[in-house]
Amino acid sequence: MKEIFDVIISGSGPSGSILGYLLSSSGYRVLIIDKEKFPRYKVCAGGIQIKAAGLIPFNIDSQIHNVIKKIHFQRKAKDDFLGEYDQPLMYTLDRPDFDDYLVKKAAGAGCVVKTGEKVQEVSAGNNNVVVFTGKDKYYGKIFSGSDGANGFSIKKYNNYRKIRKIIGYEIEIPVSGYCKKPYPESKNIRDQERNFALFDKDTVVIDFGGVKFGYLWLFPKNKRISAGMGGFPEKSKEIKKYLSFFIRNTDFFDINEKQELPLHAHFIPVRKKNDFISSYRILVTGDAAGLGDGFTGEGLHNAILSSHIAFSSIKEALKNSSFEFHDYSEMISREIIKNIEYSVIISKIFFSSQYFYYKLIKKNEKLFKSCCKILRGEKTYLDVVNKLKLIRI
Ligand SMILES: Cc1cc2nc3c(=O)[nH]c(=O)nc-3n(C[C@H](O)[C@H](O)[C@H](O)COP(=O)(O)OP(=O)(O)OC[C@H]3O[C@@H](n4cnc5c(N)ncnc54)[C@H](O)[C@@H]3O)c2cc1C
Structure with a gap:
């Protein structure tokens, strides 16, 4: 008889590993599958916002x-x-080292980790999900697609060509x-x-x-x-x-x-309103959910935040044996998607007159400090939009 995991996670980038760590540390049985062997190269500038680092549940x-x-x-x-x-x-x-560190933390907390194995198909039935890789098939109660901007999940659940x-x-x-x-x-x-x-x-x-x-x-x-x-x-x-x-x-x-x-x-995916976020027994996190910032292109903060939201939603789902994940969609929308929508607005405003805004930031220390507060997570794009009174909310 094959083990039925509580959660199977595709992808052990930051969002998958941190979700796995949170769940395993709370006693759930978790399987993480990644197509790469670690450490692996990851195209990334390797800047992590202070607010993102603050969400990591262990010392980095x-x-x-x-x-x-x-x-x-x-x-x-x-x-x-x-x-x-x-x-x-x-x-x-350094992303290769950092991601390797995170996946080891997840394994240390009790996750079963399979690397060098690619998720190729997932089917969600009444009683479980079945995850097919090129090598084997695995059973779980929930599937988390945390496999990035170019992975299985974003392509399976969206029209990939239309993703922003x-x-x-x-x-x-x-x-x-x-x-x-x-x-x-x-x-x-x-x-x-x-x-x-x-x-x-x-x-x-x-x-x-x-x-x-x-x-x-x-x-x-x-x-x-x-x-x-x-x-x-x-x-x-x-x-x-x-x-x-x-x-x-x-x-x-x-x-x-x-x-x-x-x-x-x-690619860095920047989601549109109706892109996939969850369905019966299935949810997506991080880049797989298109949570890139439309202005800076950063994605680590939203990826890690989505893992925390997924963690609390999965706990509820397992407690109540209710796997619709409407609460996950609502929380992601409230906590992350709104800010992504404003990041796209700010990007359009800034880049369409970038010389003007460049000079403004150069001359105006207050404005520079406001940008720093956004970077640090002390202010959101919504605060800036409100302040500039550019649009009515
Ligand atoms: C050029 C560039 C620079 C960037 N710089 C920054 C930055 O400085 N700061 C910042 O915050 N963000 C930056 N980002 C964005 C950031 O890299 C991502 O938002 C972040 O890595 C998302 O984490 P994730 O865990 O969702 O996905 P990923 O980190 O992409 O991890 C996904 C994992 O899934 C695995 N996978 C894929 N397909 C499958 C499959 N079928 N089966 C199993 N596993 C699979 C992959 O091997 C990978 O390990 C940058 C992005 C780019 C492209």
């Missing part, structure tokens, strides 16, 4: 590379300024040998005229204007810089071209025209 100090307090803004590599906040804005970490997406390109550039001024040696360089951030460990670089709706980032890790750029998929060619040009021609890196720049690409 060992995973944090840098504590970010400053943002070096640029407009097409010019017209730069340094915005500084008195408290940490976010942390940087941002595309992100990323490359991890070793500091040693590639940076003109590796950050361990950099001093307080705020007085310099340009490129003052040349990889101070507490500074990220954000460059606007390279493509119309998008931005470029440089995030410092311990031994590497994540250099990347996100924007609309229709602008893929322009994004790649500008990112490559930026890496080769600005003052940050020592990389010449002949050196290869193997850029990695991945």
Whole structure:
């Protein structure tokens, strides 16, 4: 007789592993299946918001590379300024190591973890769910699709072509040998005229204007810089071209025209109102639920928050043997989706007049501080929209 798990989770990225950890720590029987063997590469800048880190139910100090307090803004590599906040804005970490750490935590809490096995089909019947992989089939009471922007669940339960997406390109550039001024040696360089951030460990670089709706980032890790750029998929060619040009021609890196720049690409799904969230015995979390931020493209916070919401909803479902998950849809809508809708509005407003807003943030420290509060999770996009009185709610 095969075991019937309480919950089967597809995907052990942050949302799947944290959901697994929460459930197993409370005594539920959980199976996590991931198509990759860990540690595995993940296309991500590796910036984790303070508010996201605060939702992780165990200590992650060992995973944090840098504590970010400053943002070096640029407009097409010019017209730069340094915005500084008195408290940490976010942390940087290495996704392969971080995700490996999370899945080990889930296993340590009691999850059965199967890696290198791909979920290929799920069927939900009256009494259970059956999950088919290429190698085996597994039985559970509930299925959580936590398998990311490109995984089984988002494709199974939506019309994938119609999902709203941002595309992100990323490359991890070793500091040693590639940076003109590796950050361990950099001093307080705020007085310099340009490129003052040349990889101070507490500074990220954000460059606007390279493509119309998008931005470029440089995030410092311990031994590497994540250099990347996100924007609309229709602008893929322009994004790649500008990112490559930026890496080769600005003052940050020592990389010449002949050196290869193997850029990695991945989608960030930004859900529309009616995209799938749950059905009988099934729910989706994180990127699989399209919970990417429509302005910044970040997804870790919403992924982890959705795992907490799924955890409380699953506990109720198992207690009452009621598996409709209407409460999950309602909570996700209230706690996350509203803010995603406003992130899309803010993105349209900002990027359609980005030079104007760029100058405004440059001149107006109060506005810069408001942006920092959003990053830190002390303010939401809704607060900003209300404040700007741009629309009536
Ligand atoms: C270029 C780029 C930069 C980004 N930078 C940031 C950032 O700095 N900060 C931030 O907050 N967010 C960032 N994001 C978004 C962030 O990476 C995601 O939102 C986050 O990883 C979502 O976590 P998740 O657990 O939902 O999915 P994932 O982390 O994608 O994990 C999904 C897991 O499911 C597995 N899987 C897929 N298909 C199957 C299958 N069929 N069967 C079994 N397993 C499967 C995958 O192997 C993977 O391990 C970035 C995204 C991109 C593309």
